[in-house]
Amino acid sequence: MSENAMAIDYVMEKASGPHFSGLRFDGILSSPPPSSSPGPSTNLAADPHAAKQPFVIGVSGGTASGKTTVCDMIIQQLHDHRVVLVNQVNASDVIILEGILVFHDQHVRNLMNIKIFVDTDADVRLARRIRRDTVERGRDINSVLEMYAKFVKPAFDDFVHPSKKYADVIIPQGGENHVAIDLIVQHIRTKLGQHDLCKIYPNVYIIQSTFQIRGMHTLIRDREISKHDFIFYSDRLIRLVVEHGLGHLPFTEKQIITPTGSVYTGVDFCKKLCGVSIVRSGESMENALRACCKGIKIGKILIHRVGDNGKQLIYEKLPKDISERHVLLLDPVLATGNSANQAIELLIQKGVPEAHIIFLNLISAPEGIHCVSQRFPSLKIVTSEIDVALNEEFRVIPGMGEFGDRYFGTDD
Known part of the structure; x- marks a missing residue:
């Protein structure tokens, strides 16, 4: 008999013996408790309803060693519905756990x-x-x-x-x-189909991409586009981001009477709401917000960098009751996330709960997503696309340049 066969026989004998570890109901691997005194053993054949411990087999080995092939061959030859495979070799994005008691614990x-x-x-x-x-x-x-x-x-x-x-x-x-x-x-x-960052941070939302959205991104990212077209298609994209952001606000059920005299059960949107734009690029998003929310109050935050020492001066003009409102924070580009964090920190200091802030932007860099989401995990970020990275000059790549300059015509 080969050494491998002898080793397998030895393992099988041990696994079949009294020291075999089974699975508790809560899924934690443990050994059956030792008996304190001799007594009659449970006869599974006599009592078909007695609990049975599963026979658990672990299969490990280096990458590409053939673990999956071994498991598949064992299962194919057994051909028994009582044998199942829980596979860690190929990571799954969706796991479906099915059973009558899966909600119990x-x-x-x-x-x-x-x-x-x-x-x-x-x-x-x-x-x-x-x-x-x-x-x-x-x-x-x-x-x-x-x-x-x-x-x-x-x-x-x-x-x-x-x-x-x-x-x-x-x-x-x-x-x-x-x-x-x-x-x-x-x-x-x-x-x-979600971006990988959305799987890491459940507070990050990307509006569903369509050919229309990709087409508009293609236009506003083109350096040859006219200023008029840049503003037109930027406004269309901003409107989509704003409307998606509004969908994350709380609502209450409301019944109304239609012109036919029938009762319609709908929803009533959150009334305590305001927008806050990070000056100056964020001001490009104000018109879209006003078009969606009639009479909405809009505050402003200016973050001005002083020299090269990293210090920043912050100027703000915000509604006096902002602590009672849900806030839509506006900035078309999330790059490093430093300015956004400063603005969010100011809102929190003014009494706005972190979970009441929704940060809206057109494009985001992964670095900015990491920076903001790690610091403020309860805040929501809504964007239309996540770009590749930041370059050495901390500009978003492929990006679309200085958005404020292009939108307001000061890029010359």
Whole structure:
């Protein structure tokens, strides 16, 4: 017998022995507690409902060593639905965890970005279980009904159904509800298409890219574009960013009567709102904000760098009740993030909660995203594109130059 075969036999013998470590319900690997006194052992054959410890196999090795191939060959040869593969070789962007008790443990729930409860009628579920257990598992109908009445239904009523309250999405009729499933699939596709920084920072939002948006970015980034066209297409993009930002404000449900005399249940937007532009580029975004929010108050913050020592002077003119408002902070370009951080810090000093600030810009550099998001994780950043990087002069690349100069015509 080869050394490898002897080693495998030794491991199999140890894993089958009394020291084999199983999985607790909470998913933490642990050894069964030692028995303090001799007593009768649990006979799994005599008691089919007794809890069974899973046989856990870890597969490791260097990169490209063939770990996945070994796992696939084992699973293919076993061909048993009781054998599952949890794969760390290829990192996944979306993990679907399915089971009747996956909402039971709070620690597990906290790991989930979205929780879905499949709500199917009890009679339909019973009919499906009878068909599955009699056809696929060879049980007689009386034993299926007895097990359902004694164990399955009480367990569902006591443990599974109460967990429905934790769900973000409830799907009636299960797999027959194609509309709900299509919406969830579309949501997942959107997440898969997200920029990597959006996966790192959940407070960063990029408006969904379309050919129209890419076309407008192509125009305003072109150094040969006329000033008139630059302003026109910049205003269109700014309007889209502002409207997306407004969608992150809180709202309340409101019912109104339509001209037909019918009741319409809609929403009422947040009333306590103001804009704050970082002078001077941010002032280019004010018209779009006024067009979306009639009569909105707009404050200003000027951050002026003094010399080369990194010191900054800050001038501000803000609404007196700004601490009671949600704030849309306006600046078309997020580069290093230093000026943005200064402005945000000032707003917080004025009493504005960090979570009440939404920072709107047209383009962002990754360095700026890191700088602002790490310091203010509760603040939201809404942008239309994230560019590649900053160059040695701290300009956004590929960028679009000095936005304020191009917009206000002072680039000459």
